[in-house]
Amino acid sequence: MGPAQVSRRATGATEPRPALAAAEWVRRHRPGAFPQVHRDLFDAHVVPGEDLEDPAVIDRHASESGIDLSALHAGLADGSAAAAVAEAETLSRTRGVRGTPAWLSARRLTTGLLPPADFERLAEYAMRRSR
Numbered sequence: 654m655g656p657a658q659v660s661r662r663a664t665g666a667t668e669p670r671p672a673l674a675a676a677e678w679v680r681r682h683r684p685g686a687f688p689q690v691h692r693d694l695f696d697a698h699v700v701p702g703e704d705l706e707d708p709a710v711i712d713r714h715a716s717e718s719g720i721d722l723s724a725l726h727a728g729l730a731d732g733s734a735a736a737a738v739a740e741a742e743t744l745s746r747t748r749g750v751r752g753t754p755a756w757l758s759a760r761r762l763t764t765g766l767l768p769p770a771d772f773e774r775l776a777e778y779a780m781r782r783s784r
Contacts, residue, residue, distance in 0.1 A: 671729070672697075672705040675715060677741060678725055678734035686718045693718065695754075698766065759783065 672694050680687040693714040697703035703710055712722055728734040745755070755764045759779035767775075 670705065671708060672711050674729055674734040674738055675711050675725060677737045678728040679715065679718075679720060681737055682724070682728065683718075683720055686720055689718045690715060690720065699769075 676687070676691055676694055679690045683690075694705065694711070697710060697714060698705055705711065712725075715725055716722055725734075749762060751764055754766060755762060756775070757763075758775060759782040761775075761778075763775060
């Protein structure tokens, strides 16, 4: 299997997007590199010209953080990265999270990727509540 590709499981279940699976693999296997990989992939989501469905984009960000791409590719190919995402999602649902990404701010849970203006409103709300 090629760079950062995710295979389908025999069950036919929908696999997580490649960037999500790659990030979860890094979180579990290279936790020290996770904050940078997470930040880079999140930033890539909102940068024009960066396509998180493109395995080369994922590989570039992972390798810039020192991730062994052959180990990452193995985790994506054998389904362990996808299984880790499913496990994290199950745990999240038990805690009330119904979408990703999710943020807890000012005792308020917000899910889903929002436009920047909505994040600004959430930050303003949290700052008002903390006074």
